[in-house]
Amino acid sequence: MVTVIIIAAVLYTPPPAIVEKEIYHGIVEQNKTNDSGQHLTVKASLPGGKHATILLTYPTVSTQVSPGDSISFMSTLNQPKPPDLYENDYAATLRRNGIEYTAFVRPDNLNITGRNTSLYWQIRRLRPIIGDILKRSDLNASSCEFLIAILTGDSSILPEATRTRFSSSGVAHVLALSGLHVGVIAIILSIVMFPLRMAGNRHISTAIIIIALCGYAVMTGLSPSVTRSVIMASTIGIGFMLRRRYSSFNALLLAVIVILFFDPLALFKPGFQLSFSAVASILIFSVPVYRIKIKNRLLYYIISLFTVTVAATLGTAMISAYHFHTFPCYFILANIPIIILLPFILSGGIIILFAEATGIDCHIVCQAVDCLYSIIDGITHSIANLPGATIKNIHFSGWTIIPYFATLTTLALSIFYRQRIWYFLSSAFIIMTAVTLLATAPRYPEEEFFITRATYETSAMYRYGKEAVLITTAAPQNTSSVIFAHQRRFSDYLSSRDADSLRIAPDTLITGSMKRIGNVLCYNDVTYHFISTDSFTSTGFVDYAIVCRGFKGDILDIARIISPDTILLSNDLHPRRHDRYLDSLRIHNIPHRSLKKYKNAK
Structure with a gap:
C-alpha cells in the first residue's frame, strides 16, 4: 500500500491552475439548484485527452439540466484558490469532494447536446x-x-x-x-x-x-x-x-x-x-x-x-x-x-x-x-x-482524536474481558486525551486586526476579546450583505475566537489598541487611511494609504498630499485602474503594495 502511494505521488501531475476560455464537453453528474441558479458537477474532457471534475455555476433555472445530460459550455476554468488569512478553506472542501476546477458560465454559453439513457442515469434522475x-x-x-x-x-x-x-x-x-x-x-x-x-x-x-x-x-x-x-x-x-x-x-x-x-x-x-x-x-x-x-x-x-x-x-x-x-x-x-x-x-x-x-x-x-x-x-x-x-465554538487539534479512540478501544476491551489491565489502560488514555486537549488547545492574542479581500468594497476586521467589528467602505444600504458575507467566509475564525457575532464599527471607535475616526484608524501605533473618494485631506503621518474602489483621481496626489509611508492598492479596484496606478507608482519609485490576487499584481 505504501509503495503504491509513493509511486502515485511520483507519477501524479497536478492540473494547471487556469485553463483558458474555450468550449468544453462533459457529462453532468450532479445538480444542486438554489436561488442563485444551478450548481453542476461536470466530468469534462480537457485539451490533451485529460478529464477533470468541474463545479460549474449556471445562473439560471429556465433551462433545467439533469444528471446524465451531455453538455457543451464555454468558460474559463480556475483551480479553487487557497484561502486568505483566517478565511474558511473552501478549496479544501472542494478537493475532498474531488473538484479540480470551478467555472462560471453564462446562460447563453451552455447547450445540452444529449442525454444518457443508461439504467444508471435513469435511476439518478x-x-x-x-x-x-x-x-x-x-x-x-x-x-x-x-x-x-x-x-x-x-x-x-x-x-x-x-x-x-x-x-x-x-x-x-x-x-x-x-x-x-x-x-x-x-x-x-x-x-x-x-x-x-x-x-x-x-x-x-x-x-x-x-x-x-x-x-x-x-x-x-x-x-x-x-x-x-x-x-x-x-x-x-x-x-x-x-x-x-x-x-x-x-x-x-x-x-x-x-x-x-x-x-x-x-x-x-x-x-x-x-x-x-x-x-x-x-x-x-x-x-x-x-x-x-x-x-x-x-x-x-x-x-x-x-x-x-x-x-x-x-x-x-x-x-x-x-x-x-x-x-x-x-x-x-x-x-x-x-x-x-x-x-x-x-x-x-x-x-x-x-x-x-x-x-x-x-x-x-x-x-x-x-x-x-x-x-x-x-x-x-x-x-x-x-x-x-x-x-459551541469547540476547536482542538486533530491529534486529540488519536488518544480519544484509544480510550474507546481500551474501554471496549475492558467491557469484554473485564481485566484490570484494560481498566488501567482505559483510565490512562482518558487522562492522555484530557492532557492532549489542554496541551494542543489553540491560544490567540487578545486583539487582532487584518484587511480582508472583497470584490466590491474594502473591509478590515478588528477583534478585541469576544467582540468583533468590521470597518468597511461599503455604502450603508449594502452593509448588511457585507456583514453576512464576512460571517460566512470567516465563520471558523470567529468561532475559534469565541466571537459569535460581527457588527459594523461606528465612525468613532476607541477600544483596546484601536482608535478610529472616520476613514483614518490607528492600530498598535500603525496608522491606516482608507481613500474611497476623490476628496481627502492630510491627517498627519500615515503609515499606509489604502486606495479603494471609488477613488478615480491621480494616484500621485495621494503621495503628494498625504505622504504615506506605503500606498496599498485594494483588491476592489477595477483591474485596469489598478494596473494604471501600479505602473505610475513603479515609474515614480513610490513605495507600494498590491492587495489584488492575480498575476499582474506584485
Missing part, C-alpha cells in the same frame, strides 16, 4: 422526480420538505433554521441518509415481499430487496453512509441466500474496502468518517446490552435505543466536534422519540409517493404524516431552546 411528486401532494410545505430530505437525501431544500434546530437538538443525522433510513426501507420492502416469501420464493424475495436497495443507493447519489448501509444489508441477504454465517464487522470492513476502492478521497469526508465510526461503535458497545435478558420487550426496546444512541455518540462525538465545532448536550432526549417516529413517517412518505404517482387520493395519510412531523418539529424546537442545549 428519479431523485428530483420524487421531490416533484411529493410537492403535488396535500402535505404541508414543512412536512414535504422534511420528507424529501429523508427520502432522497436532498437536505438543501430545508430552511437554514430547520437544519440549525435539528443540529442543536442532536438529531442532524436524521436529515442525512444513513443506515437508519436504509433499514426502514429494507423492512418496508420485506413486508411488500412477504407474499413471495410465503410462496416459498425466499431467495427471489431477498434478491429483489438487494437490487431495490442498490437502486436506492444510486438514486440518492451513492453517499458513503447509504453505500455502507446497502453493502452491509446486501451482505446479510447474500449470506442468508448462501446459508452462511454473517459477521457485522466483516460486512463493515467490506464496505470500507469497496467505497475507498472507487473513491479514495471519501476517507477525508466527514460523512464517511461519521458513518463508519458510528456503526463500529454501535457494534462494539451494544453487544453487552443484547446479552442482558429482559422479559419486558418494551423495556428491552427502550434500553436498546438508549444504548445505540449513546454508542453512536461515543463514536462520532470527537469527529463531529472537530468538523462542525459544536456538541448537542441533550441528544438522548431528542433521539429516542424521533427514532421511534421516523419509520412511520418514512412509511407514510412511500405510501404518498406511490399514491400520487398512480393518481390515488391519500389525504388521510398526508394528514398523519403532517401530524407526526409536527411532533418531531415540536421536540427539536423545545430541546434546541433549552438552556445550554449546545456547546
Whole structure:
C-alpha cells in the first residue's frame, strides 16, 4: 500500500491552475439548484485527452439540466484558490469532494447536446422526480420538505433554521441518509415481499430487496453512509441466500474496502468518517446490552435505543466536534422519540409517493404524516431552546482524536474481558486525551486586526476579546450583505475566537489598541487611511494609504498630499485602474503594495 502511494505521488501531475476560455464537453453528474441558479458537477474532457471534475455555476433555472445530460459550455476554468488569512478553506472542501476546477458560465454559453439513457442515469434522475411528486401532494410545505430530505437525501431544500434546530437538538443525522433510513426501507420492502416469501420464493424475495436497495443507493447519489448501509444489508441477504454465517464487522470492513476502492478521497469526508465510526461503535458497545435478558420487550426496546444512541455518540462525538465545532448536550432526549417516529413517517412518505404517482387520493395519510412531523418539529424546537442545549465554538487539534479512540478501544476491551489491565489502560488514555486537549488547545492574542479581500468594497476586521467589528467602505444600504458575507467566509475564525457575532464599527471607535475616526484608524501605533473618494485631506503621518474602489483621481496626489509611508492598492479596484496606478507608482519609485490576487499584481 505504501509503495503504491509513493509511486502515485511520483507519477501524479497536478492540473494547471487556469485553463483558458474555450468550449468544453462533459457529462453532468450532479445538480444542486438554489436561488442563485444551478450548481453542476461536470466530468469534462480537457485539451490533451485529460478529464477533470468541474463545479460549474449556471445562473439560471429556465433551462433545467439533469444528471446524465451531455453538455457543451464555454468558460474559463480556475483551480479553487487557497484561502486568505483566517478565511474558511473552501478549496479544501472542494478537493475532498474531488473538484479540480470551478467555472462560471453564462446562460447563453451552455447547450445540452444529449442525454444518457443508461439504467444508471435513469435511476439518478428519479431523485428530483420524487421531490416533484411529493410537492403535488396535500402535505404541508414543512412536512414535504422534511420528507424529501429523508427520502432522497436532498437536505438543501430545508430552511437554514430547520437544519440549525435539528443540529442543536442532536438529531442532524436524521436529515442525512444513513443506515437508519436504509433499514426502514429494507423492512418496508420485506413486508411488500412477504407474499413471495410465503410462496416459498425466499431467495427471489431477498434478491429483489438487494437490487431495490442498490437502486436506492444510486438514486440518492451513492453517499458513503447509504453505500455502507446497502453493502452491509446486501451482505446479510447474500449470506442468508448462501446459508452462511454473517459477521457485522466483516460486512463493515467490506464496505470500507469497496467505497475507498472507487473513491479514495471519501476517507477525508466527514460523512464517511461519521458513518463508519458510528456503526463500529454501535457494534462494539451494544453487544453487552443484547446479552442482558429482559422479559419486558418494551423495556428491552427502550434500553436498546438508549444504548445505540449513546454508542453512536461515543463514536462520532470527537469527529463531529472537530468538523462542525459544536456538541448537542441533550441528544438522548431528542433521539429516542424521533427514532421511534421516523419509520412511520418514512412509511407514510412511500405510501404518498406511490399514491400520487398512480393518481390515488391519500389525504388521510398526508394528514398523519403532517401530524407526526409536527411532533418531531415540536421536540427539536423545545430541546434546541433549552438552556445550554449546545456547546459551541469547540476547536482542538486533530491529534486529540488519536488518544480519544484509544480510550474507546481500551474501554471496549475492558467491557469484554473485564481485566484490570484494560481498566488501567482505559483510565490512562482518558487522562492522555484530557492532557492532549489542554496541551494542543489553540491560544490567540487578545486583539487582532487584518484587511480582508472583497470584490466590491474594502473591509478590515478588528477583534478585541469576544467582540468583533468590521470597518468597511461599503455604502450603508449594502452593509448588511457585507456583514453576512464576512460571517460566512470567516465563520471558523470567529468561532475559534469565541466571537459569535460581527457588527459594523461606528465612525468613532476607541477600544483596546484601536482608535478610529472616520476613514483614518490607528492600530498598535500603525496608522491606516482608507481613500474611497476623490476628496481627502492630510491627517498627519500615515503609515499606509489604502486606495479603494471609488477613488478615480491621480494616484500621485495621494503621495503628494498625504505622504504615506506605503500606498496599498485594494483588491476592489477595477483591474485596469489598478494596473494604471501600479505602473505610475513603479515609474515614480513610490513605495507600494498590491492587495489584488492575480498575476499582474506584485
